[in-house]
Amino acid sequence: MRPHSIRGFLVALVLLALAWTAPALADETCNSPYMGNLIKAQEDYVYVWTLGVKGVGDGSDKLVTIDANPSSARYGKVIHKVSVGGRGEAHHMGFTDDRRFLWAGGLDDSRIVVFDVGTDPARPRIVKRITDMPKRTGYVGPHTFYALPGRMLVQGLSNGKDKGGVTGMALYSNQGELVTTYAMPTTEGGDGYGYDIAINPRKNVLLTSSFTGWNNYMMELGKLVANPEAMKRFGNTMVIWDLKAFTPKKVLAVPGAPLEIRWSLKEGDNWAITATALTSKLWLVKPDANGEWQAKEVATIGDPAKIPLPVDISIRNDGTGLWVNTFMDGKTRYFDLSNPEQPRQTYEKVTGKQVNMISQSWDGTRVYISSSLLANWDKAGADNEQFVRAFKWDGKELIPAFEVDFNKEKLGRAHHMKFGSRAMKAAYPDAPLASAR
């Protein structure tokens, strides 16, 4: 194979790996603004939505609970796990607005599992399964789970008709009943693709990003690499929506598959940031002097020629800093966002042979990292580390705190993380979904 062909192959490999990357909504600062009950003190638990691996443990996708409170005798240990039965490409999760329930989805089987985390936050349990999303909505690949008051907004990645990238959002009541659907725009520059959801209620703005469809994110690597047309089918847009009316207002051109979206939570700030996977850039979304929403590239993540593959970001609660995980080089980078127009990298550390999700505590002093990108695209052999690693952050250095080896524990591939707290225990154990099992 000629050098440029090898390089082309590697680029394709990384791009495709990226196509499988679906991070986001991992940390406390990225939760929906409708969740008033953020954990701003010490988190007690880290819930890990884990991909089952055939022959490893029970081989099933599962929700793993890790004790994350240093004052606990079981600190850093797995204290609970609940299997869902089967493998559906477990991927992302999201809390309901009252934080009593945790919705988790599978990108392949398009099933949604609802866990009760309010009755006993240390021991989540399955209370509902939604298995008819493709049939009821036409969308597949439930990716982002975003809380609205009394409802969950679910972003699909694809559709059941041609399994391409044109998709939409499905709105469910917290009880799990479908309320309505919203198609991603395909006119006025829209490509119809979807990925992440982030809301700025003060401005009545819902912001979405775009990725790729089931045909791409489920295709075997070799086939996709050999299919240049398929490699072109990635999202290149973000959309500004009128939140109240739930109608698209403006399509922003953001080439290179813009993934996670983070609004600055600092009072008075009015901007969001995202990372483009294919081009390894940070983009800023904010209004211009005329109040018109615009998107512009503001920074580069690593050396794009080396394809670092940014896969997750986590913003500080005051909007002054951003963690960026890059899968291929296993690095965790920190960007100073004091001037969001000019982010500046100030720190980097290799935190694993492959790293994916990153979550930080509300105060930013604790950082958690998981390893898995997607089942078919994680690295092989000794590089296929599967873990959740916790670090302390003193502003200068990431200091290891604990690690759970998901291979050794026969759990599977560690993907999405959310925090839990004993303080979130519901007063009424017989919650609305408890009888809907």
Place this chain on the structure above:
Amino acid sequence: MPRPLLHTAAWLVGGLTLGGLALAGPVWGHGDEARDQPPPVKADFTPPVPGTYTLHPIMRAPSGLVVGLDRRARPLAELTTGKITLLSFVYTRCRDAWGCPLAYRVFDAVGTAIERSPALRSRVRLVTLSFDPRHDTPAVMRQYAGEQSTRGLDWRFLTTPSEHALLPLLRGFGQDVRAPVTGGPDEPEQLTHTLKVFLIDPRGVVREIYSTAYLYPEVVVADIETLRLERAAPVGGTVRARPTR
């Protein structure tokens, strides 16, 4: 199988009573001084024109026995149908500025707008429903209501005859009440909740739910006007608002 309502540990453990809500503070309140400040009420945007957007049916409002200021028990459904209803759960001893006091302020502002609108005055009802029946008796609710219940506005102040009667309402609306653990076994347990305000159409179907981050009187009034403008449609289906002249 649902547990017997009053057999839940939440009700039986000493100190964990609804009366304990009086002690409730923000569970996230560790140094979060911002929450002690009055929240902004005015929206930082212009709401869309009433009737140009859709409020989708979310769920049917549950029913159960409630008690008014006249101490008479009646089904809540009598007060969530026939008019456009704005309903919020509160407890009168709530001190979280972003919680019940905010709901009161918003209801007061919405009420003022309704009073000034001949088209809405007879079509809208406000309901403030306590989830602290042990403390919030009809007499306490009367005091809480002040002059609001006599200002010519259909603003009902309700409680429930018992916790047993309350729980199905909380469950049906999806109104949470949490029991955060804040200290050792000797420390009183506290409760708190997520503020939710429910907009219910005359058929008794919840059409919008607001919480602290998006509770603006002008938005609520626009939604009320949207419901007034819409044509009748089967409950459970998508309802498209239609502007009228």
